[in-house]
Amino acid sequence: MRALLVVIILSLVCGGVVFANEAGTQTRIFKIKRADAQSLCAVITDVKSSEGKVTFDKNTNSIIVVDYPGTLDTIASIVRELDVAGEQVEIKVLVIDAGDDFFRGAGIGVGELVIPAAQFSVFVAAAQNSSRAHLRSQMMLRTSSGSPARLAVSSDEIFGETATYLPDGSIVVTPDRRAVGDFLEVVPTAQGDGTITVALRPSSSSLNAQGVPLERAILTQVNVRSGDTVALGGLQSISEEETHEKSFGFLSVQKIKNERRVMMFLTATVMKS
Numbered sequence: 001m002r003a004l005l006v007v008i009i010l011s012l013v014c015g016g017v018v019f020a021n022e023a024g025t026q027t028r029i030f031k032i033k034r035a036d037a038q039s040l041c042a043v044i045t046d047v048k049s050s051e052g053k054v055t056f057d058k059n060t061n062s063i064i065v066v067d068y069p070g071t072l073d074t075i076a077s078i079v080r081e082l083d084v085a086g087e088q089v090e091i092k093v094l095v096i097d098a099g100d101d102f103f104r105g106a107g108i109g110v111g112e113l114v115i116p117a118a119q120f121s122v123f124v125a126a127a128q129n130s131s132r133a134h135l136r137s138q139m140m141l142r143t144s145s146g147s148p149a150r151l152a153v154s155s156d157e158i159f160g161e162t163a164t165y166l167p168d169g170s171i172v173v174t175p176d177r178r179a180v181g182d183f184l185e186v187v188p189t190a191q192g193d194g195t196i197t198v199a200l201r202p203s204s205s206s207l208n209a210q211g212v213p214l215e216r217a218i219l220t221q222v223n224v225r226s227g228d229t230v231a232l233g234g235l236q237s238i239s240e241e242e243t244h245e246k247s248f249g250f251l252s253v254q255k256i257k258n259e260r261r262v263m264m265f266l267t268a269t270v271m272k273s
Contacts, residue, residue, distance in 0.1 A: 032061050043078060047075060088142050197221065232266060
């Protein structure tokens with residue numbers, strides 16, 4: 001009975017260890033150093049022959065391919081081109097809480113608006129010097145193109161209590177806590193032409209006067225040139241202040257409506273390697 005022998009060829013070809021099989025095919029192991037090996041698996045599966053087989057080894061981040069020598073050479077060329085470090089994207093976020101009139105005066109509406117770098121610097125300076133605007137938070141991170149990231153400027157606040165009744169009749173009261181502040185979930189993807197596609201979900205949470213947690217959030221996707229800023233959302237709140245004045249025996253009631261918006265300004269920049 002013939003044994004199925006695998007002859008190890010002691011050489012490294014195109015970054016992969018090669019094994020010769022009886023059927024005329026070869027087994028080549030590609031050690032992936034920088035790229036996402038699982039994503040490369042999908043690419044290799046598309047170009048292999050009908051008799052070829054592709055396996056991903058998670059422990060070693062390697063791709064094992066069984067195929068004919070010519071096809072393996074093609075796959076090796078693809079691996080060389082694609083096994084590179086992904087581009088890094090720097091995300092800067094500025095959160096501004098301001099009166100609606102301040103944003104309107106700056107030409108910033110409720111929808112998305114792309115702001116060139118020089119113009120955004122002027123806007124930030126105006127916000128810093130305005131009594132109607134408050135720079136709530138600034139966030140910054142770097143992430144690989146296509147990788148999700150989350151930014152947060154928050155604190156834990158108590159908004160209630162939970163009472164637990166024990167068998168012995170005693171009661172244990174524990175505070176209910178919630179993270180409140182500004183949050184941003186983002187997935188930036190560098191397009192290779194100087195633009196970045198950013199999928200994001202900005203949100204803002206707080207406790208109202210009664211201690212009830214409130215959250216405002218939007219989900220969107222934007223395209224921006226590297227270095228430019230996009231104004232997001234316009235999470236609006238409207239409060240009404242009532243004043244009572246008594247003059248000459250008459251009571252005067254005045255209601256003042258205060259419209260404010262919390263906006264996020266996101267600057268995405270592809271970092272040079």
